[in-house]
Amino acid sequence: MASHDHTEPPSDIALRVKALESLLLDKGLVEAETLDAIVDLYEHNIGPQNGARVVARAWTDPEYKARLLSDATPAIAELGYRGAQGEDMVVVENTPEVHNLLVCTLCSCYPWPVLGLPPVWYKAAPYRARAVSEPRAVLAEFGVDIGDDVEVRVWDSTAELRYMVLPERPAGTEGLDVEELEALVTRDSMIGTALLEAR
Amino acid sequence: MNGIHDLGGMHGMGPIDAETDEPIFHAEWERRMFALMLATFANGSFKGDEFRHAIERMEPAEYLNTSYYEHWLHSLERLLVEKGQVAPGELEAAWKNAANAADAEGAA
Numbered sequence: 001m002a003s004h005d006h007t008e009p010p011s012d013i014a015l016r017v018k019a020l021e022s023l024l025l026d027k028g029l030v031e032a033e034t035l036d037a038i039v040d041l042y043e044h045n046i047g048p049q050n051g052a053r054v055v056a057r058a059w060t061d062p063e064y065k066a067r068l069l070s071d072a073t074p075a076i077a078e079l080g081y082r083g084a085q086g087e088d089m090v091v092v093e094n095t096p097e098v099h100n101l102l103v104c105t106l107c108s109c110y111p112w113p114v115l116g117l118p119p120v121w122y123k124a125a126p127y128r129a130r131a132v133s134e135p136r137a138v139l140a141e142f143g144v145d146i147g148d149d150v151e152v153r154v155w156d157s158t159a160e161l162r163y164m165v166l167p168e169r170p171a172g173t174e175g176l177d178v179e180e181l182e183a184l185v186t187r188d189s190m191i192g193t194a195l196l197e198a199r
Numbered sequence: 200m201n202g203i204h205d206l207g208g209m210h211g212m213g214p215i216d217a218e219t220d221e222p223i224f225h226a227e228w229e230r231r232m233f234a235l236m237l238a239t240f241a242n243g244s245f246k247g248d249e250f251r252h253a254i255e256r257m258e259p260a261e262y263l264n265t266s267y268y269e270h271w272l273h274s275l276e277r278l279l280v281e282k283g284q285v286a287p288g289e290l291e292a293a294w295k296n297a298a299n300a301a302d303a304e305g306a307a
Contacts, residue, residue, distance in 0.1 A: 007291035010298050013269060014228035019297035020276060021231050023289060029242065035234035042233070043223050084237075105207030107251060108267065117233075119221050123267045126212040133208040141215050156207065159247060 047116035050081045051164060052185035054091075054114055056178045059169045068166070069093055076114060086113035086162055092155060093166040094192070099146050100165045101139065101154045101192035103131035109157035111164050115190055122191070132156065142193040165192045172198040203259035232268045236275055245278045253277050 010016045024030045054076055058065040068075040072089040076082065089111060092100040104110065105128050110118040121127050130138050135152045139145070146152055155163045167189040173181060176198075188194035206212070224230045240250065253274035254262075262270070279285040 007294055009294055012301075013272070014226065015297050015301055016294065017228040017232050017235070017272060019293040020272070020290070021235055022297065023285065023293040024235060024239065024279075027285070027289075029244070029284060030235060030238040034238050035231065038234040038237050039224075039230045043230075047223075103207075106204055107254070117223055119218070120225075120267065121215050121217045124216065125206055125209075125263065126215045128206040129209040129212040130215070131207075138215065142217065159251065 042112075042117055046112060048114075048185075048187035048190065049182070050079075050116075051111075051114035051187075051190045052182040053079055054081070054164070055166060055185045055190065056181035058091075058166055059181055060178050065166075072164070081113040083113050085109070086111050088161050089114075089164065090155075090161060091164050091166050092153070094168045096150070096168075098151050098153060099139075099192065100163075101131060101135050101152060102157060102163050102165060103128060103154060104157040105129075105132055106158075109159055109162060111157075111162035114164055115187060119187075139193065142188065144193060144195055165190050167194075167196050170196045170198045202255050203257075203262045204255045229268045232271050232275075236271050239275065239279070239284075244284055245282060249278060250274050253281075 010019065021030075021035070025032060054068065057079065058068050064075065064078075067078075068091050072091040073082075073087070075091075076086070076089055094100055102110075104122070108118055108123040110122065127138065132154050135154050136146055139152070157163055167185065169181070170184065173184065176184075184196055184199060186194055186196065189196050224233065236250070239245070240247065251274075254270045256277075257265075257270065257273055261273075265273070276285075276290060280287055280290060
């Protein structure tokens with residue numbers, strides 16, 4: 001028999017989370033309805049469709065774009081997007097001369113109100129390690145070829161400050177309305193790991 | 200803190216593994232873990248920097264070998280015990296109960 005009766009956590013991670021949830025529900029520290037509402041919010045209401053609205057608005061409204069680039073947090077809030085992990089926002093604009101790329105080397109900081117929760121690769125070691133040291137190689141892995149004459153700027157997000165990329169409006173989209181433009185904007189284009197094309 | 204989490208510029212991490220049409224969560228336990236963290240954060244059980252710091256205090260090899268929401272689980276368990284919201288014995292009892300319930304389900 002072991003010299004102590006210390007219980008090891010279950011090796012099954014799902015069981016261990018279930019145990020914690022049961023305990024916190026029993027103790028009244030959380031409520032089941034709250035947990036369900038949180039999941040529903042981030043699965044259905046908060047995601048890159050929000051950022052796409054911001055981008056399409058900036059492409060079609062020069063005054064909005066100026067506000068967005070000079071003070072992003074209130075400009076984004078104009079469209080109703082604010083709150084956790086987006087309290088202090090900076091939007092960086094891609095141009096023919098500059099390509100911007102976002103990372104969080106320390107963890108997973110990401111602008112939740114406009115992009116939702118980050119993909120696994122954004123939170124995983126390879127991207128966090130390499131985006132700052134060899135961004136062009138990282139971009140090439142995403143199929144993005146940035147010319148030598150274009151400056152690449154990498155923005156390392158923090159707990160306090162979150163970035164979003166304003167991608168370039170694709171050529172050939174002059175006739176599209178704002179909803180059609182929104183549909184062109186992808187999550188990765190707002191991280192900087194994709195360029196946009198007219199469909 | 201200069202720990203394993205400070206990954207910027209580190210070599211040897213290999214290629215980026217981007218999943219096509221990635222779901223927001225990959226398992227039900229990830230959904231529950233996400234919600235448990237946000238709910239306990241919202242009720243003031245801990246501060247955001249304390250949550251991150253508890254992840255950064257993970258043993259380095261374990262940090263690299265575990266997934267993102269496993270980091271969250273380690274951090275939340277540790278903080279709730281350190282803050283006195285949960286007694287260590289309560290957590291161990293909850294593990295036993297969950298394991299027993301799973302065994303009973305498996306035997307049924």
